[in-house]
Amino acid sequence: MQIGLIGLGRMGGNIARRLIARGRHDLVVYGRNADAVEAPHQEGATAGSSLKDLVGRLAAPRTIWLMLPAGTVTEDHVSELGDLLGAGDTIIDGGNTFWQDDIRRAAELRKKSIHYVDVGTSGGVWGLERGYCMMIGGDKAIVDRLDPIFATLAPGIGLIPRTEGRDGRDPRVEQGYFHAGPSGAGHFVKMVHNGIEYGLMQAYGEGFDILKNANVEALPEQYRFDLDIPDIAEVWRRGSVISSWLLDLTASALARSEALESYSGFVEDSGEGRWTVNAAIEEAIPADVITAALYARFRSRRDHTFAEKVLSAMRHGFGGHTELPPSESVAQPKDRSTSS
């Protein structure tokens, strides 16, 4: 299939490569960075010199996949393409766009009979090799027409055992992609996927933290363990209830560096976690774990919060407590004074 691909970063570049190598698709690519175009060009892609040029190189009905940072960059490209494309053409947004933006865009483009498909794409830098899990929103007919693209990018059944009881259900799901619903549904499902991801990551993080600190000086009878964290991560990969791909990655990082010295612990969040919490609130769902995971990231990026200073001020106010130097061990309560 002929596909225009815009955005050749970490994700876009790999998608281009997979589309060419596995699908023999006919790619026309464009990226802001001229160097980034080089690699796909080598592998057989045509390079457009501009959005307009890229559009001109595609035969109608055109299909253009955007793989750009969510937010303004994607928005601007969709907007510009809205002017360049014509009736029957399709824009696919494969990035991490906010699903309500999809709904708005789809409605606007529909006025020009341009189709819009939102694809939540999971797989990270491993997708090139493993394939991408895709959650797709948009009109069914269009999604069906684009099937060759998704089929190429998806991992396929591979070695992952089939789930019993799925006979009669859409077989594409087992290939690793599915049509979630109307516009926005793809990114909505991907958003929740990432919200879950936050929760999973934090659960592992807390567990390893507890293991790492199992040697408490003040409680030498009980907390006397110097545990081998890399070995624990590895052993859990094998037959335990909590084996997962995220654990695989953790085991791998720990095998390289037991103390993870190269990481400081400032953890970014990329939008989906926030949107998931917003959705939970609008649906009145108690999402304690996902939210706590998000907040742990917020906190990781602060030196101290104003909240903490307020606490210290109150403690000083009612009990005359003064703060202890942070250098002192924190595991045990410092102040068992009789006040408050």
Place this chain on the structure above:
Amino acid sequence: MQIGLIGLGRMGGNIARRLIARGRHDLVVYGRNADAVEAPHQEGATAGSSLKDLVGRLAAPRTIWLMLPAGTVTEDHVSELGDLLGAGDTIIDGGNTFWQDDIRRAAELRKKSIHYVDVGTSGGVWGLERGYCMMIGGDKAIVDRLDPIFATLAPGIGLIPRTEGRDGRDPRVEQGYFHAGPSGAGHFVKMVHNGIEYGLMQAYGEGFDILKNANVEALPEQYRFDLDIPDIAEVWRRGSVISSWLLDLTASALARSEALESYSGFVEDSGEGRWTVNAAIEEAIPADVITAALYARFRSRRDHTFAEKVLSAMRHGFGGHTELPPSESVAQPKDRSTSS
């Protein structure tokens, strides 16, 4: 190896079968329920008629694996065996014992030169086929001597890819078992494993809840999705960042029953979650996610908490708010009155 096995329930029965089928070990079994003895007996195990009888059938140094409900039942058996066994014999506790009980028991048995090994055993009802992930606490020499048992029960490397960078590390870990440290270390690591499990499960649970409720009547422009939950669980198994064994099980349950009608939602907790939180507190580790997951289970078992009545009473006190009938839709705030 000759092994005594006490406890032939869901887990113990499977362990017996795996030890016989895969390891050709010589098993002497005992279970409270005479019927439970029948199956292992058929497969070649000798059946003891009592603890004492079982001990009598083993040649010194004896090895006895307990697979019993944690708490009083296990405690009583350890205590009784402490009287029946002699110097050089070994008790293995493969159940979900509280790790501080292990420390105490090991110290007591050591006085009689009886060895005590605590084994955190993960794998659930699937262990028979998949093998068990084992985390082992106790004296290294004894753990090494028992290696044939662990090697048989463990999953082995199988199809799970090896983690790079582990060369030179203990190869048993890749087989799915490892020596975590002195007495208690095995169950400590297993306890944290289960704490993580709580967090992972709740993260998935919340995510699916948000997906399930993505059709909000009061917000029809945005929350208009009727999502196919079984398909979502399935597609995430394939190439996504959040693929895991727990997700496999969820996909399987959803394939059988989309709405999970056969479950009411009362969720038990089995001790390890609580102990993990206690450990976090003693180590002063912020374990927000694991704790929230535990509390969600507590809450699932209550009709209403007294806390909630207190809230209602306060709201009535300051704002004259009266409670709305629960039958009304809950997704949107009911009371946007101007008070408080």
Place this chain on the structure above:
Amino acid sequence: MQIGLIGLGRMGGNIARRLIARGRHDLVVYGRNADAVEAPHQEGATAGSSLKDLVGRLAAPRTIWLMLPAGTVTEDHVSELGDLLGAGDTIIDGGNTFWQDDIRRAAELRKKSIHYVDVGTSGGVWGLERGYCMMIGGDKAIVDRLDPIFATLAPGIGLIPRTEGRDGRDPRVEQGYFHAGPSGAGHFVKMVHNGIEYGLMQAYGEGFDILKNANVEALPEQYRFDLDIPDIAEVWRRGSVISSWLLDLTASALARSEALESYSGFVEDSGEGRWTVNAAIEEAIPADVITAALYARFRSRRDHTFAEKVLSAMRHGFGGHTELPPSESVAQPKDRSTSS
């Protein structure tokens, strides 16, 4: 001062009475419910028969205070008044409006030279007697002009001790009202006020829950207390660190009914809690407590969540666990089986 007052519910009615009784203000009132007009009319207010009639009875520059349910009702009134009022007139929204709506409305009305003032009003049904705490957003000059209204509604210094170190600061604050900033600032501060309120309420609720359940059958040596909850609430009002007005209300409710039988425990939320969490997220502030308090309310309104069914399904999947009947006591782990 001449004031138009629209909305004569629980809050609006009391505000009318306080404005007349304490401030000798000249009130023109209007409420959808004709009966509601009766009381203020008796006390000296003029009653308008419609919005238009009310506007006609006011001399320019007019001041109209809206005390209506936030959302559509208030929005519609602001919109209609925008057409009826003229340059120099002022609309005060004293309800629980979303602060971003204030920003929008103020900008729209400014085009017609109509002023808009947002007033977060706390005090509930007690405000008539105690006075209202007010947080005000809008142009300083207008807020200053309206001072006689705020001065009447505010509690005044009364018996509440002055805070040292406030010399030279705005004395109105000590009267119980203050100009928070530009449009939206009043409701923003009130929103956070309510977010804090959620957290405070939940903290008390949880504490009383722990006290109420201090008699645990399974742990009779330790948890053997039948505590007098009403007495505890009362004693804490007197000299303790956690004395507060919310505690006063709780003590009062408990004095009437020890078990709070008249409350079922379905707890509504009124918007501000949700918005506070949204604000926390947009500011990247970890607001764990306020959010947990909001979620506890969400959960209180559900029988069971889908999340909980997912947990049960997973537990059944890996451990063969079946749910226990909810009638069984929940305090202790039910299932210490050896699996998972």
Place this chain on the structure above:
Amino acid sequence: MQIGLIGLGRMGGNIARRLIARGRHDLVVYGRNADAVEAPHQEGATAGSSLKDLVGRLAAPRTIWLMLPAGTVTEDHVSELGDLLGAGDTIIDGGNTFWQDDIRRAAELRKKSIHYVDVGTSGGVWGLERGYCMMIGGDKAIVDRLDPIFATLAPGIGLIPRTEGRDGRDPRVEQGYFHAGPSGAGHFVKMVHNGIEYGLMQAYGEGFDILKNANVEALPEQYRFDLDIPDIAEVWRRGSVISSWLLDLTASALARSEALESYSGFVEDSGEGRWTVNAAIEEAIPADVITAALYARFRSRRDHTFAEKVLSAMRHGFGGHTELPPSESVAQPKDRSTSS
């Protein structure tokens, strides 16, 4: 009444002064620090030179109030006094002792017919002037006999309005002290009191944090407020739903220093918060808010957690994400790249 008082720190010294000044009690004091004895001595107390000497100066039946740091110090004093005192004498522990220690101690002392009374004492450094709120555990007859002590230390009714509906109830409660139940009950109630205190403090802290950060550079249209935090704290004291003594203290601290510069934000915890969470877990009560408040303190004392490094390592693993320098603004998601 004749009272022995041991421990003359921040709390004990004030208790001595209040007992002498308000109750004309006959005090015999002892403190490790000879200087600390000086002040009460000046006001009329007799000073003992040792525990033994203090005991010798008291007439049977003796009453000794301990006001010492909880844990080893108090334990050692109780133990030593157990040897020095005789049948009919009473030890009062007014510190922040763990309630299960009370149960144990009371049982041990009962063998010698020595009474033990546990008193949870709230009021902090303000108790001298305001009086102390006391929650008392022990035998009713003994608690009644000690009433003159409690009556002197308690705040009395003062200006705090009476709660309606308490007629016929124990009038001591309104004075600010009450008999909670058997040994341990006093400290149990005090423990939960402090747990609630943690939750309240954190709720305020988070709220002020959100207010403090209401000026978000990336969202200038909405988050454009430079709020006056000291004024907000002050205005909420007057007529708002969230007025409280903790808020009074906060307003006071903010009036002295708007940015609370003298506090770094390392927040200690003193044991009761941890024990409250432990109790919640043993009772299976979801105590999300109190626990989150405790964890916020734990987190405040860490530079970075190992959990956070694990998160960073995972993010690097699946998405090639590298950490951003902490100096960059944290309010908005940094990484909206398309991966994961």
